[in-house]
Amino acid sequence: GESVGLHLPTLSVQEGDNSIINCAYSNSASDYFIWYKQESGKGPQFIIDIRSNMDKRQGQRVTVLLNKTVKHLSLQIAATQPGDSAVYFCAENDINAGNMLTFGGGTRLMVKP
Amino acid sequence: EPEVTQTPSHQVTQMGQEVILRCVPISNHLYFYWYRQILGQKVEFLVSFYNNEISEKSEIFDDQFSVERPDGSNFTLKIRSTKLEDSAMYFCASKENQGNQPQHFGDGTRLSIL
Numbered sequence: 001g002e003s004v005g006l007h008l009p010t011l012s013v014q015e016g017d018n019s020i021i022n023c024a025y026s027n028s029a030s031d032y033f034i035w036y037k038q039e040s041g042k043g044p045q046f047i048i049d050i051r052s053n054m055d056k057r058q059g060q061r062v063t064v065l066l067n068k069t070v071k072h073l074s075l076q077i078a079a080t081q082p083g084d085s086a087v088y089f090c091a092e093n094d095i096n097a098g099n100m101l102t103f104g105g106g107t108r109l110m111v112k113p
Numbered sequence: 114e115p116e117v118t119q120t121p122s123h124q125v126t127q128m129g130q131e132v133i134l135r136c137v138p139i140s141n142h143l144y145f146y147w148y149r150q151i152l153g154q155k156v157e158f159l160v161s162f163y164n165n166e167i168s169e170k171s172e173i174f175d176d177q178f179s180v181e182r183p184d185g186s187n188f189t190l191k192i193r194s195t196k197l198e199d200s201a202m203y204f205c206a207s208k209e210n211q212g213n214q215p216q217h218f219g220d221g222t223r224l225s226i227l
Binding site for chain 1 (some may be wrong): 119144146148153154155156157158161167168169171185204206208211213215216217218219220221
């Protein structure tokens, strides 16, 4: 799930299982959404994005779902691998605000071998 | 694959001193950003920059902060008189154009104020 503040929710999964990470966003005017992966000591790394006129987008092993009615995003990772262990952030983009990204609080994914 | 590079990776500075954080965005990108991440917290927007001027800035980006693109490749963030609460990771990001495209981030500079 998603959280604001110092307490980072953690999702622990077994290697090979599917992972689902959720995110609630706040701005109805946001028109573009991005999932980032952040490994320790690194910057946010782009995973997948979705525009507001879509409700699903698939990449390699990852799928993003967008539900604008309830302002909810999810990231699905298929066949999770140890290398997927990281903190995952959703970010919303408001084109009317200089394309600044507003990040969620992040979810830590831990993959057990 | 082209990437955003940031230097230094770690900067330790005395409170009250000026600090300049440096970034080299991806070469054909036109939109540039600074974000910060206080330890254990989420990434926060500071400022966006396009066509040699600030497009948007957050409340965090007060008069102590400034940005500059001194040449065709560098993008800098200056903090004039650092405070203890400026200690954080600072990330630079860039984007090719205004459309719906992801911002690409550097690996950040860890700023420690003593």
